[in-house]
Amino acid sequence: MVSTCLALWIPNIGQLIYITCGWCSTTWEGFTFLAFKDLWPVIKLSLSSGIMLCLQLWYNTILILLTGNMKNAEIQIDALSICLNINGWEMMISLGFFAAACVRVANELGKGSAKGAKFAVNMIVLTSFAIGFILFLFFLFFKEKLAYVFTSNMDVANAVGDLSPLLALSILLNSVQPVLSGVAIGAGWQSTVAYVNLGCYYIIGVPVGVVLGHIFHLQVKGIWIGMLFGTLVQTIILLIISYKTDWDNQVTVTRNHLSKWAKVEPDREIVS
Structure with a gap:
């Protein structure tokens, strides 16, 4: 825990020093009470x-909690922990x-480039998916062999091999889903995505997992x-949200938000 805290x-301390000690001379002009102007919209966004x-991070925690009530819980949790550890590395x-998606999409929208924002979304999603697909094949092929990096227990290794197809699918999905969340943050859709996460994870995902795990007796695989x-x-x-977004309109929305906190040239051309 100490190493995690450090x-x-x-990085937070390093970034603070970098910003306040002269390396951002063109953007940092010192502390000012203007930082508290129109603070409530920023607080709501945060x-x-x-x-x-x-809601996203607690999802995996609930998976472990539900697994603790299964048969052979010790082996199941060991195997699940190994899978989640590998998933965490990926x-x-x-x-x-x-x-990258957060910063790039926000920058492109901020400078008025709808075309640049769309291009950034497409390239980041496709690149991440390509890497995820390669790792999907890798983990699908090696199965329980990977478990021996973590344990010498054959039962745990076999349980990991049994879960490996789900692990591979998780890696494939996780190569796209976080990137789309980054796009949402860059575009300022946090509130919308919070509702999406609540519905998909806790109204759909958890109940379906409990039904499959306990009622259909699929155990940890069902969850x-x-x-x-x-x-x-x-x-x-x-x-669907990203595909159907009118990025030209999103540029206008972003510029309206920027005008509350920064000076924006009124005659600046918007690149479509």
Whole structure:
């Protein structure tokens, strides 16, 4: 836990030092009470982002909690922990694309380029999906062999092999879903995505997982299938939202938001 806290705090401290100690001379002009002007819209946006991410992160935690009530819970949780650990490693790649999507889409919209925003969304999603598909094939092929990196217990390794198709599907979905969440943050759709996460994860995914796991006796596989179904529905909805978005109109919305906190040249040409 100490190492985790350090890993989370050191980048924050480093960024604060970088911003305030002269490396951002053209954008940082010191502390000012203007930072508190029109603060409530920023707070609402931050709360929406926090709720969106919490609903997403708590999803895997619920998966582990539900698995604890299954038969052979010790082996099942061991196997599930290994799968989630591998999934978390792959997620680091997707989170990189998540951050890139946030920044790139926001920058393109901020400078008035609807075409640039659409191009960024398409390229980031396709690139992340291509990497995810390669990893999907990799984990589908090696199955329980990967478990021996974590354990020497044959029963746990066999349980990991049994779960490997679901792990591979999770990796494939997670190569797209976080990127779309990044697009949503860059475009300012946090509130919408928070509702999507709530519905897909907790109204669809968890109940379906409980039914498959307990009523149909699929155990941990049933719970994970339910979770995957919720994630699949969420990914489809985010894809539809991104596809149907009028990016030219989104540029106008973004410029209206920017005008509240920054000086925007009124005669600046909007690139469609």
